[in-house]
Amino acid sequence: MDLDLIEAAQRGDQVAFVDLVRLRGDRLFAIAHRILRDVGWAEDALQDALVIAWRDLPSLRDPARFDAWMHRLLANVCIAHAGRERRRLANLRLLPLDGAAAPDDLLNIADRDQLDRAFRRLVPEERAVLVLRYFVGYEPSEIAEVLGVPGGTIRSRLHHALRAMRAALDADARAAVVGGTPR
Amino acid sequence: MNQHSDIDRVLSRWFDDGPATMPDRVVGVVAGRIGRQPQRRGWRLFWRQHPMNGYTKLIAAAVAGLALALVGSVALPRLMDQIGRARPFGEITARYDNVTLGLVHPVDLAVAPNGDIYVTESNDRVTEITPSGHIVRQWGTPGSAPGQFDFNGLQAANGAYASIAVAPDGRVYVADSDNHRVQVFEADGTFVRQFGSAGSGQGQFGLAYDLAVDASGNAYVLDDMLEHLTKFSPTGEVIWIANRSTNPALVGHGHGVTLDPRGRLVYGNDDNGKVIYLDTNGRFLDAFDAGACDASVDGAGNVYIGGCASADIKVFDTAHTLIGTWTGALLRDAPAFGPAGEVFGFDRDGNILRLQFNLTAG
Numbered sequence: 001m002d003l004d005l006i007e008a009a010q011r012g013d014q015v016a017f018v019d020l021v022r023l024r025g026d027r028l029f030a031i032a033h034r035i036l037r038d039v040g041w042a043e044d045a046l047q048d049a050l051v052i053a054w055r056d057l058p059s060l061r062d063p064a065r066f067d068a069w070m071h072r073l074l075a076n077v078c079i080a081h082a083g084r085e086r087r088r089l090a091n092l093r094l095l096p097l098d099g100a101a102a103p104d105d106l107l108n109i110a111d112r113d114q115l116d117r118a119f120r121r122l123v124p125e126e127r128a129v130l131v132l133r134y135f136v137g138y139e140p141s142e143i144a145e146v147l148g149v150p151g152g153t154i155r156s157r158l159h160h161a162l163r164a165m166r167a168a169l170d171a172d173a174r175a176a177v178v179g180g181t182p183r
Numbered sequence: 184m185n186q187h188s189d190i191d192r193v194l195s196r197w198f199d200d201g202p203a204t205m206p207d208r209v210v211g212v213v214a215g216r217i218g219r220q221p222q223r224r225g226w227r228l229f230w231r232q233h234p235m236n237g238y239t240k241l242i243a244a245a246v247a248g249l250a251l252a253l254v255g256s257v258a259l260p261r262l263m264d265q266i267g268r269a270r271p272f273g274e275i276t277a278r279y280d281n282v283t284l285g286l287v288h289p290v291d292l293a294v295a296p297n298g299d300i301y302v303t304e305s306n307d308r309v310t311e312i313t314p315s316g317h318i319v320r321q322w323g324t325p326g327s328a329p330g331q332f333d334f335n336g337l338q339a340a341n342g343a344y345a346s347i348a349v350a351p352d353g354r355v356y357v358a359d360s361d362n363h364r365v366q367v368f369e370a371d372g373t374f375v376r377q378f379g380s381a382g383s384g385q386g387q388f389g390l391a392y393d394l395a396v397d398a399s400g401n402a403y404v405l406d407d408m409l410e411h412l413t414k415f416s417p418t419g420e421v422i423w424i425a426n427r428s429t430n431p432a433l434v435g436h437g438h439g440v441t442l443d444p445r446g447r448l449v450y451g452n453d454d455n456g457k458v459i460y461l462d463t464n465g466r467f468l469d470a471f472d473a474g475a476c477d478a479s480v481d482g483a484g485n486v487y488i489g490g491c492a493s494a495d496i497k498v499f500d501t502a503h504t505l506i507g508t509w510t511g512a513l514l515r516d517a518p519a520f521g522p523a524g525e526v527f528g529f530d531r532d533g534n535i536l537r538l539q540f541n542l543t544a545g
């Protein structure tokens with residue numbers, strides 16, 4: 001934890017803040033990308049979140065909570081961006097994920113495609129919860145705390161999102177069994 | 184197919200793919216933007232950095248102090264009264280250890296007319312326990328046949344969903360969440376009937392989350408996924424559905440539905456923290472802000488608020504005034520009340536607590 005940098009940035013030190021961005025940027029960008037599934041949107045969202053972070057940093061009472069605070073900011077910005085993009089892209093065909101990885105033991109290309117389609121159909125709040133749970137590694141109670149949302153809401157978002165993701169994979173498996181070709 | 188059974192691993196693996204490096208240009212853009220963006224500063228920083236000299240600051244502080252004293256002379260007596268009324272009022276009178284009882288991750292409990300407690304457990308079982316903590320009977324196994332349950336359809340890590348309610352006639356209603364139905368049993372566990380199926384249509388459930396039963400045998404079920412409250416007749420037919428489309432005040436997730444002594448439906452909306460009142464025809468009657476997540480009502484109509492990781496239990500009277508706060512109660516949810524004034528709840532470890540509230544002390 002770079003408390004010195006955080007405290008210096010809180011006092012208005014722009015150089016310290018930029019150093020903080022360099023240190024934390026990769027992880028934050030990865031989170032934004034997982035929620036938004038697009039490099040350009042993730043970049044925009046991360047920039048917006050960092051500018052808001054700079055503006056509001058003096059109000060952060062406990063510098064040791066910087067990461068959780070930043071995750072909350074970033075998730076909320078991503079949710080706002082995703083909401084706008086969902087409306088804009090409502091009638092457009094979904095394209096495969098940028099830089100899709102090669103097949104591995106656990107997931108083949110069809111699985112990834114199904115997961116990607118199912119994930120994009122989730123509402124932004126559910127996407128953020130899945131990313132915080134399975135990419136960042138927060139427990140549901142921690143997600144509730146990070147997002148400032150009641151635990152019951154997080155559990156129900158998680159429940160719904162997981163059901164949708166599982167259904168996507170199961171549909172893929174059924175199609176394979178009957179000889180269908182997953183789209 | 185088996186490879187998909189562990190959705191945790193699949194999602195973790197899937198999320199691990201993708202870019203992990205922030206494009207360099209982000210740093211430049213952010214550096215440029217923060218150069219034009221002043222920080223928001225609280226009053227302490229404002230005070231420290233303001234160019235007023237020390238003498239002027241002293242006068243400003245004195246003026247502010249006088250203004251505060253003036254406001255305080257009016258507001259303080261009321262505030263002290265509120266603090267006095269809101270002092271802790273709850274007490275644990277007995278604790279039944281869930282491990283000793285052989286309970287497996289208890290999920291929900293309800294108090295029967297005879298004072299017995301019915302507990303749902305995450306191993307798809309219902310257990311009846313006497314008020315003094317002795318097991319009377321148990322029923323239920325995993326499955327979808329009558330008398331079987333599926334409370335953990337997704338994964339135990341995300342919690343089981345198994346709300347339970349006992350009707351005034353002693354019948355036990357269980358929200359069999361992942362079988363998308365409600366099952367009704369006699370007090371001794373004999374299967375009576377079931378209603379509901381999977382889906383989003385009328386009479387179907389996405390996630391049957393909480394339920395209550397009135398004296399006529401009508402069941403009221405909150406669906407956490409579909410975000411609505413449905414009234415079912417004693418034969419399982421849908422009488423009405425209340426949600427955001429029937430009244431904008433009902434937007435969001437409802438938890439802890441129950442009936443108050445006046446026959447009104449009461450539940451907490453954990454999206455906006457309000458306690459909602461409906462009549463038994465589904466008409467919106469009233470709401471008030473309570474920081475509500477889970478709610479329950481005692482025999483006098485006082486509303487108890489807990490759950491959602493809060494360590495406290497708050498109680499509001501029928502005029503919606505906060506009349507007590509049990510700080511650090513560490514109950515998992517709002518307490519459950521029996522018809523003879525019995526009160527039970529779970530602690531954070533799933534042990535059953537017998538409780539006593541003394542509102543006159545508060």
